[in-house]
Amino acid sequence: MAFKKTKIMKIKNICCIGAGYVGGPTMSVIALKNFQITVTVVDINKDRIDAWNGPLDNLPIFEPGLSEVVKETRGKNLFFSTDIDSAIKKAEMIFISVNTPTKTYGEGKGFASDLTYVEQSARHIGRVANGDKIIVEKSTLPVRTAEKIKEVLEAESRGNKFEVLSNPEFLAEGTAIEDLLNADRVLIGGEQTATGKEAISKLLEIYASWLPKERILTTNVWSSELSKLAANAMLAQRISSINSLSALCEKTGAKIDELSKAIGMDSRIGPKFLKASVGFGGSCFQKDILNLVYLCKFYGLEEVAEYWHQVVKINDYQKERFANNVVNYFGGDLSNIKLTILGWAFKANTNDSRESASIFIAEKLFSFGAIIEIYDPMVSKSKILNDISEYWMLDYDNYKIKRPIKFLKKINQIDKKTNAILILTEWDEFKTLDEKSFIIFDGRKIIGNPTFSIGN
Numbered sequence: 044m045a046f047k048k049t050k051i052m053k054i055k056n057i058c059c060i061g062a063g064y065v066g067g068p069t070m071s072v073i074a075l076k077n078f079q080i081t082v083t084v085v086d087i088n089k090d091r092i093d094a095w096n097g098p099l100d101n102l103p104i105f106e107p108g109l110s111e112v113v114k115e116t117r118g119k120n121l122f123f124s125t126d127i128d129s130a131i132k133k134a135e136m137i138f139i140s141v142n143t144p145t146k147t148y149g150e151g152k153g154f155a156s157d158l159t160y161v162e163q164s165a166r167h168i169g170r171v172a173n174g175d176k177i178i179v180e181k182s183t184l185p186v187r188t189a190e191k192i193k194e195v196l197e198a199e200s201r202g203n204k205f206e207v208l209s210n211p212e213f214l215a216e217g218t219a220i221e222d223l224l225n226a227d228r229v230l231i232g233g234e235q236t237a238t239g240k241e242a243i244s245k246l247l248e249i250y251a252s253w254l255p256k257e258r259i260l261t262t263n264v265w266s267s268e269l270s271k272l273a274a275n276a277m278l279a280q281r282i283s284s285i286n287s288l289s290a291l292c293e294k295t296g297a298k299i300d301e302l303s304k305a306i307g308m309d310s311r312i313g314p315k316f317l318k319a320s321v322g323f324g325g326s327c328f329q330k331d332i333l334n335l336v337y338l339c340k341f342y343g344l345e346e347v348a349e350y351w352h353q354v355v356k357i358n359d360y361q362k363e364r365f366a367n368n369v370v371n372y373f374g375g376d377l378s379n380i381k382l383t384i385l386g387w388a389f390k391a392n393t394n395d396s397r398e399s400a401s402i403f404i405a406e407k408l409f410s411f412g413a414i415i416e417i418y419d420p421m422v423s424k425s426k427i428l429n430d431i432s433e434y435w436m437l438d439y440d441n442y443k444i445k446r447p448i449k450f451l452k453k454i455n456q457i458d459k460k461t462n463a464i465l466i467l468t469e470w471d472e473f474k475t476l477d478e479k480s481f482i483i484f485d486g487r488k489i490i491g492n493p494t495f496s497i498g499n
C-alpha cells in the first residue's frame with residue numbers, strides 16, 4: 044500500500060515520547076518556533092510530567108533559558124501529559140526520545156544499547172495508531188535501528204503505514220537551549236523513496252522555521268544514525284587525548300593548558316574540547332562509544348573496536364589517577380582524613396549527575412576510609428544518595444552510622460578544618476576559593492595555584 048500523502052499533508056500535531064533531557068528542551072523549542080503546531084510531550088513517569096506542569100522554577104530539568112521558553116509556550120501549543128494513547132492518535136508526527144542505556148543483561152551486556160524502551164514505544168505507537176504517521180528517531184540509536192522500528196510498527200499496526208526518520212540530537216546539557224536555537228547543524232536521515240523524501244521535507248520545514256536551510260543536512264537513514272555515534276566518539280576522543288597527555292605533563296613539567304592552547308591554535312585542530320579534566324561524564328559519551336565498540340565487533344572489525352574502546356579506558360584511567368593522587372598525598376590511608384568534594388554534576392550548569400566522575404572518585408576515597416562532605420549547587424542530596432546506592436559497589440548502608448557523608452547546602456559551610464578540597468565540577472562559585480586556606484586538588488583547572496592540578 045502506498046503512503047497516503049493527503050492524510051498527512053500538514054503537520055498540525057506532534058507527539059514526543061520521552062520527557063527527559065532531550066525531549067523536554069527540544070520540544071519546547073520546536074513549540075516556540077512553530078506556533079501553528081501543537082506539541083504534546085508524553086512520558087510514563089508521572090512525577091516527571093507533574094514537574095513539567097508545575098512551577099517554572101522547579102522544572103524537572105535545569106537548563107539556562109528553558110523556563111522562559113516553557114513559560115512562553117506551555118498551555119498554548121506545548122503540553123505535557125501521561126495520556127500517551129491520545130497524543131499518539133492525534134499526532135501526524137511522533138518523536139521517540141526515550142532513554143537508550145547500556146545493556147546490563149543478555150547479548151552485548153556492558154556494551155550494546157538497551158533498546159527496550161525504544162521497542163516499547165514503537166509497539167505502543169503501532170498498537171494505538173489510527174492512521175499513517177511519520178516516526179522520528181530522536182534517541183541515539185545503533186546504525187540500522189530504523190529498520191527494526193519499522194518492523195515492530197508494522198507488525199503491531201492494522202495496515203497503517205509509517206515513515207521512519209533519523210533525527211539525532213546534538214545538544215549538550217547546560218547549553219541545550221542555546222544549542223537548539225543556534226544549532227551548528229540538524230541532521231535528517233530518511234529513506235530515499237518518494238514517501239521517504241516527503242517525510243524528510245515535512246521535518247525539514249519544522250526546523251527551517253528558525254534555522255537557515257544550509258544547516259539542515261539530509262542523508263540516508265544509516266548515515267544519520269551512525270553520524271550521531273561518530274560525533275560523540277570524536278568529541279570524547281579529543282578529551283581522552285588531552286587527558287592522556289595531562290599524565291605525561293605531570294611527569295615532565297609541561298603544562299597541559301599551555302599544550303591545549305598551542306595545539307588548538309592550529310586551525311586544522313581547533314581549540315574546543317581540549318580542556319583536561321578529571322574525566323568526562325554524562326549519560327552519553329561512554330554509552331555511545333561502548334555501543335560503537337559493540338557494533339564494530341558485531342561486524343567483525345576488532346581493530347576498529349579496540350581503537351574506540353581505548354577512549355573509554357583512558358577516561359577510566361584518568362578518574363582512577365586523580366583519586367590515586369589524593370590517596371598517595373595522604374600516605375595511602377585516608378582514615379580520619381576529611382575530604383570536601385565540590386561538584387557532583389558531570390559538568391557545570393546542569394543538575395544531571397549521570398556517569399559523573401564524582402560518583403567513582405567519591406567511592407574510591409570513601410573506600411580508603413575518608414570522611415566525606417559533598418556540595419553541589421544543583422544536584423540534590425536525595426539524588427546524590429540515589430547515585431551512591433545505585434552505582435557504588437561498596438554498600439554505603441553498612442558504613443553510614445559510623446561514617447555518614449555530610450551534605451552541605453552552601454559553599455560557606457565547608458569545614459574550615461577539612462584536610463583537602465577536591466574540585467570535580469567547574470561551577471563558577473568554586474573559582475573564588477581561597478587557595479591559601481585549603482589544600483586543593485583541582486580536577487577542573489579553575490584555580491590559579493592549587494596543591495594539585497590535573498596536568499600541572
Ligand code: NAD
Pocket residue numbers: 060061062063064065066085086087088091127140141142143160161163164181182183184212213214215216326327
Ligand atoms: P532521559 O532518561 O532524561 O529521558 C527519557 C524519558 O523517556 C524518561 O523520562 C522515561 O521515563 C521516558 N520513557 C522511557 N520509556 C518510555 C515509554 N515506553 N513511554 C513513554 N516514556 C518513556 O533521557 P535523555 O537524556 O533525554 O536521552 C534520551 C535519548 O537522547 C538517549 O538516546 C540519549 O542518548 C539521547 N541524547 C541525549 C542527550 C543529553 O544531553 N541527555 C543529548 C543528545 C542525545
Ligand code: UGA
Pocket residue numbers: 183212213214215216217275278282315316317318319320321322323324325326327328389390391
Ligand atoms: C555531549 C555532546 O557534547 C553533545 O553534542 C551530545 O548531543 C551529547 O553529549 C549527547 O549525545 O548526550 P554533554 O554530555 O551534555 O554533551 O556535555 P559535554 O559538554 O559534551 O561534556 C561531556 C563531558 O566532557 C563533561 O563531563 C565535561 O566536563 C567533559 N569535557 C568536555 C571535558 O572534560 N573537557 C572538554 O574539553 C569538554
